[in-house]
Amino acid sequence: MDSSETAVTQLVSGTGVISVVVADDNAVVRLGIRSLLGTAADINVVAEVADGVAAATAVRNRRPDVLLLDVRMPRQDGVTTATEVAELTNVVMLTYSDAPEVVGGAIQAGAKGYLVHGHFSADELIGAVRMAASGHGTFSGPALVALRTPVTTTSQRAAQFGLSERETEVMDLIAEGASNAEIALKLFISEKTVKNHINRIFAKLDVTSRSRAVSLWLTP
Template sequence: MTDKPISVLVADDNAIVRMGIRALLDQFDGIHVVGEAWDGDHAVEMVRRLQPTVTLLDVRMPRRDGVAAAEVISASTKVVMLTYSDSPDVVRSAIRAGACGYLVHGAFEPADVEAAVRGAARGVGTLSPAAVVALAQEEQRSQVRTDHDLSAREVEVMTLIAQGRSNRQIATELFLSEKTVKNHINRIFAKLGVTGRAQAVSWWLGATEDA
């Protein structure tokens, strides 16, 4: 008796990328691409209709990005992010949204995609080096978060503030509204007992160096 084929949905707003991934996966025995989606909303619709074993998601897509889509579909399909974005914040957001794998274009071989799909089908995650680094950074910062009562999201916001990002840039990178970012910043300042960005950054750099 043969194993049941692994059904795969490919979601990417670039048709050429979708065609390339489909052609790649069609070479492997036991893996069958059952559909393609061109944005996050379409991916959610296709997952509900086709019930694929594994869904490969790009991060940057119209209407609904891949991280937001993962939050909806990860309960019913194994999600592997397959994207050009190697931002540590995006990696962490994707993993928290339920993705079990994260591969960055240009940093993997065709066999890695096959391994990621087969691994995801078995419940085993596959992470690119960029994803591993991002999760390691999160672990290093956990002590800072515990000591100073910052939430995981507040740590992400404070990290970007320290990197010189504006509220609008932070909102874009973390897929939040500018109003939500401002609310996070106000809470951070209150918890740290500071009145502005400069004081917050000064505290943050000292705290993360000591952690």
Template sequence: MTASATRRQTVRVALADDNAVVRMGVRSLLATAEDIDVVGEASNGVEAVALVRRACPDVMLLDVRMPRQDGVLTASEIAEQTAVIMLTYSESPEIIAAAVRAGARGYLVHGHFDEDELLGAVRMAARGMGTFSAQAVRALSNPTPGRAALALRYGLSEREADIMQLIAQGAANREIAAELFIAEKTVKNHINRIFTKLQANNRGHAVALWLALS
């Protein structure tokens, strides 16, 4: 095999976790594989987004709970540029569901996978396939509440729930206005109230929160 062929098969990986010890441990595990190259580290979600844009990794390993920006919101921003695997201690069904809907191709819980499973998950993600821990599989198999329950949870009116559902489907304000036969300015006012009720920082954050239980 030529050197160029070897380089083409190498999986370029980046990792983000606010715990430096965890990052060191994960990096050490990845370093045991000749076909995996760690191209960068980040300590929060904002840094992770910048790292993906700068280094263009094939796979990004993301913790869920990080300062400045959490892993779910980060996944929603980078999932189109890189294969995302959540690598975390969180076993919350809501977070697992939100991560998957944000675009994560895998979800592994610390303490429930070994070195070979991690390396295998990275290789599979690079090929477009997913790997999920038993905890994630159980969470994704459980029934989840409908839109009415979601609206009740967040205190949204029926109209706000309609708008939030359209936002989650990717509709722009102009499209929402046309669909609901209201003015675009009215849509913007509703969205501002929705963000307040969800305590969302932006559109992507709101969608992540809404889909967490949908």
């Protein structure tokens, strides 16, 4: 596997401890998580990865007790990755997103816990890893609120605004905060095509800005 593409850092696994894989495309975030977990003698980070495809590969190769998984990552998002590996490890989402549809989607995908950055302490993160390793979930306050929030499904929103399947994919990525370049990379299309889709989406939603489009798209 090309290490420059997957950004996997393999570490030595201990014995008799909770093995963890950390998946986040931000190297600083990964370093911070590893540093926090490093204060616990019973937790060992066995791999760090920078995208969803690498996360799934690391889980299959290392069979960790816990996977800490970001939502927005290159090549494959965290929710899709959780769907692939939830039967192989205990998935805990560790991300900045607290959108109800994202939280709900992650839980449906098999995630056992959901932590939102800025809403947990080092001790709570360590506790969440220990809980996940035993098969129990831990949720940050915003995640619990999101789980109680009624969510309009993507198909319902698409039907409401008359969006095509591709336009729906683009709009979902806009709602996640993806740039035109990120959308193009994710959907394997050109940025010009992305712009054309966005123009049609804005016309159908009768909006002129991304923020207004996202507000309409996420409102139940």
